[in-house]
Amino acid sequence: MKGIVFTEFLDMVEEKFSDDIVDTIIDASDLSTDGAYTAVGTYSHTEMLQLVTHLAKETDIEVPALVEVFGHYLFQRFTKIYPMFFADVDNSFDFLQTVENHIHVEVKKLYPDAELPTFETKMLNDNTLELIYISKRPFQNLAEGMIKECGIYYKENIELEVEDNSTDEGMNVRFLITKH
Amino acid sequence: MDDLKKKYERRVKRERAARKEAETLLEQKSLQLYELNNQLQRQADELDNQIKLRTEQLEIARDHALAANKSKSTFLASMSHEIRTPMNGIIGMTNLLMESELHKDQMRKVSVIKNSGEALLTIINDILDVSKLEAGKVELESKDFYLHPLLDSVTSALAVSAADKDIELLTLVDPVLPIELHGDEIRIRQILINLIGNAIKFTHDGYVLLKLKALEKENDERLWVRFEVHDTGVGISSENQKKLFADFQQLQQSEYSGIEGTGLGLSICKRLATQLMDGEIGVNSELGKGSEFWFELPFMASRKPFETRRQETTFAVFHNRSLLKDKYVDMVVGMGYECDSVATIQEFLELSAESHHSYLLLDVDYLNAKQCQLILDTVESNPRIAARWIGFKSVKDMHTNTTRIFDLCASGEISKPFTQFKLARRVQSPDQSSMMMEFRTPEDLIIPDTSAPQHLTVLVTEDNMVNQMVIKSYLEKEGHLVTIANDGVEAVELFEKKQFDVVLMDIQMPRMDGVSATRELKKIMQASGKTVPVIALTANAMSGDREKFLSQGLDDYLVKPIVVEDLNELLDIHGRPKA
Structure with missing residues (x-):
């Protein structure tokens, strides 16, 4: 998992909760670098799971909810850190369709070894986009939060229908996104 | 305490901001590297493609050139062949005329x-030779041959051209060379005729000397013979020497004006000596100081080893030119x-009166x-x-007095070109036979068959x-x-009706x-029990044709074109009644 997800996550915890909680969840987790992350590094996704689990304990909020909130946060941050990906796009469907074939391609240029999830998209009609999230890691809530934040970013009223088809082999979640 | 905390918070903030900036920078640099890498890759691919394209173009060009060269050779060969046939008629009829x-x-x-006509035929033969050599169609014949008769025949063939220019043609053979060699006599003859012929062409005064030496080469068990053709002619500049052995090269030097030729001779010699006979060829020359053309050929070890001579015979030589x-x-x-x-004619006459020398x-x-008188x-x-x-004299007509002196020479007369072989035969007598082993050839090689000529049908x-x-x-x-048949069919018809001693058979009819006609004739012969030799007449004179x-x-x-002597010789061989 890319380091930026970790640094942004810890920033969020500090911002939304407190720097003490950051220290607490880092201390509680068994982390390879003792919690010193850099955006350009790569770390095991199990560290993220540990941090989220401990955050849930500290805050009494369910893990899925926390992860979805983080999805919202991360999307907002991306719009600030990587404005070029949003420059020529003016609606959520178009944007979501660029993720797989544009954004991920750019990421691969910088990090050829990055293991990215795939987002298969298909316009079912003018108002409905099907997006299938396939990953080896259980971060469908992160994806859900980001998709929702995307609608907010483009000031659209979108609704999500989630269908989890995951197996032991990996995650496979179908999002049906409807614009109203 | 709060102040300290705030101070540390500010420091942490600064550090974090610095880290983020460093991360951003790193990403930018990574992206630049990625782009540059891509650019390099594209350039490498482009170069790669260009190389492939150029290689393809070169291959096509090479194939074209090879094909063009091949068709040139084929064209030259067939043209030469076509020209030789009518030339046969022109030269033959001219001879008769x-x-x-x-x-x-x-x-x-x-x-x-x-x-x-003969000059034209030489040119055509040269072109045909080059085409055949280029096409790799020339094969070597490997046979035992006697060295000295070969040299004699080469120098005799050029005797008239040398005499016409008052040039002496001399031969000097290393005595350790075996008298019999194994190789392609015809091709060696061809190179020698060419080199000596050239030397005569470019020499206006003095001599042309053919010198043969035995060579030993490191890690080579074969016997190497070095043939050198020295002349006292115009010489060749070092710049021109480089061009000598290339096709169609005639030197543009004022000294060479008025000399004719195709410019193929030396190129043929080079191919024969190097490509075909595994030898080497070259030239040493200086402008105005004469030339030495040489070639070296490997031979199988001698079959007749050198024998030491008794040295009882002594000679004295007089010549007006000390060179x-x-x-x-x-x-x-x-x-x-x-x-x-011998320095003077007086001394020569005095020595002649004494008995010190076996021969003068x-x-x-x-x-x-004055000397004649x-x-x-x-x-x-x-x-x-x-x-x-x-005495030795030129093949040219001579002054009466010199002819008279020549006739006086009681121990023998040698027609130039003077060779060691000719002298050996002259001084050789039955009791001295063992002495001259090296310079003797089997009788049948030099003494022509004197049996009466047969009249054949x-x-x-x-x-x-x-x-x-x-x-x-x-x-x-x-x-x-003579009975003429216009084609194979007629030949078979005539052969069935009449008796013949020999059949001459054109191949392409x-x-x-x-x-096919020969096959038919052989069937008739089988039936009748009488064998008649059939001799092919062909313009395809390639090695291996035989x-x-x-x-x-x-x-x-x-x-x-048919050479009278060859025709008569063949009829002599095949026309003889079978024993």
């Missing part, structure tokens, strides 16, 4: 025709004899009138003085009318009876070709 009654002016004109006298002394010493160089050698061509006067008073003289199968006339005239001149024809049932072959 020259034998008829012509007045002087007509004879002169006919000679010009003949010379021009040439030295060469003659070298030649005699090279044979293993003692030889004295005299080049009569160079004697002046002195010799004639001395001999008149004492005829025995000339008993041990061996000959069936000539030939579709070309001019060729028919030429061959018929040649044969009838020798007293043979309409209706039925020579090979074997091809022989395997197809023919008994021998003659190359067109």
Whole structure:
């Protein structure tokens, strides 16, 4: 998992909760670098799971909810850190369709070894986009939060229908996104 | 405490901001690197493509060039072949015309025709040789041959050209060389004729010396022979030497103006010596100081090893030109004899009166009138003085007095070019036979068959009318009876009806070709029990053709244009009644 997800996550915890909680969840987790992350590094996704689990304990909020909130946060941050990906796009469907074939391609240029999830998209009609999230890691809530934040970013009223088809082999979640 | 905390918070903030900036920078740099890497990759791919494209273009160009060269060779070969056939007629008929009654002016004109025809034929043969060599169609014949008769025949063939220019043609052979070698005599002859012929062309005064040496090469068990052709001619600049052996190169040097040729001779020599015979060829020369053309060939180890000679025979040489006298002394010493160089004609006559030398050698061509008179006067008073003289003279017409002196030479006369082999045969007597082993050849090689010529009935199968006339005239001149068949079919019909001693068979003919016709003739012979030799007439003179024809049932072959001597020799061999 890319380091930026970790640094942004810890920033969020500090911002939304407190720097003490950051220290607490880092201390509680068994982390390879003792919690010193850099955006350009790569770390095991199990560290993220540990941090989220401990955050849930500290805050009494369910893990899925926390992860979805983080999805919202991360999307907002991306719009600030990587404005070029949003420059020529003016609606959520178009944007979501660029993720797989544009954004991920750019990421691969910088990090050829990055293991990215795939987002298969298909316009079912003018108002409905099907997006299938396939990953080896259980971060469908992160994806859900980001998709929702995307609608907010483009000031659209979108609704999500989630269908989890995951197996032991990996995650496979179908999002049906409807614009109203 | 709060102040301290705030201070640390500010520091942490700064550090974090610095980290983020560093991360951003790193991403930017990574992206630049990625782009540059991509650019390099694209350039490398482009270069790669260009190389592939160029390689393809070069391959195509090379294939074109090869194909063009091949068609050029094929074209030249077939053109030469086509030209040779009518040339056969022109030269043959000219020969016949020259034998008829012509007045002087007509004879002169006919000679010009003949010379021009022969010159043209030489050029065509050169071109044909080059084409065949280029096409890799020339094969070597490997046979035992005697070295000295080869050298004699080469120098004799060029005797007239040398004599016309008053140039001495000399041969000096390393005595350790075996008398018999194993190799392609014809090709060696071709190179020698070419090199010596060139040397004569470019020499206006002095001599052309053919020198043979035995060589030993490191890690090579074969016997190497170095052939050198020295001349005292115009020489060649070092710049021109580089161009010499290339195709169609004629040197643009004022000294060479007026010399004709195709410029193919040396290129042919080079291919023959290097490509075909695994040898080397080269030149040493300096402008104005003469040239040495040389080639070195490997031979299988000698079959007749060198034998030491007894050195009882002694010689003395007189020659008016000291340059040439030295060469003659070298030649005699090279044979293993003692030889004295004589300074004046007076001394020569004095030595002749004594009995110190076994033989006294005299080049009569160079004697002046005063010397001639002195010799004639001395001999008149004492005829025995000339008993041990061996004279040599040019093939050209001579002054009366020199002819008289030449006739006086009681121990022998040698027609130039003087060779060691000729001298050896002259001084050799039965009791000395063991002495001259190295310079002897088997009798059958040099003594022609003297049995009376036979009159044969000959069936000539030939579709070309001019060729028919030429061959018929040649044969009838020798007293043979000639019947002409226009093609294979006619030949078979005639052969069934009449008895023939020999059949001459053209190969390429309409209706039925020579090979098929021969097959038919052989069937008839089998039925009748009488064997008649069939000799192929062909313009395809390639090495290996002989074997091809022989395997197809023919008994021998003659190359067109037909040379009278070859024709007579073949008839002599095949016309003889079988024992």
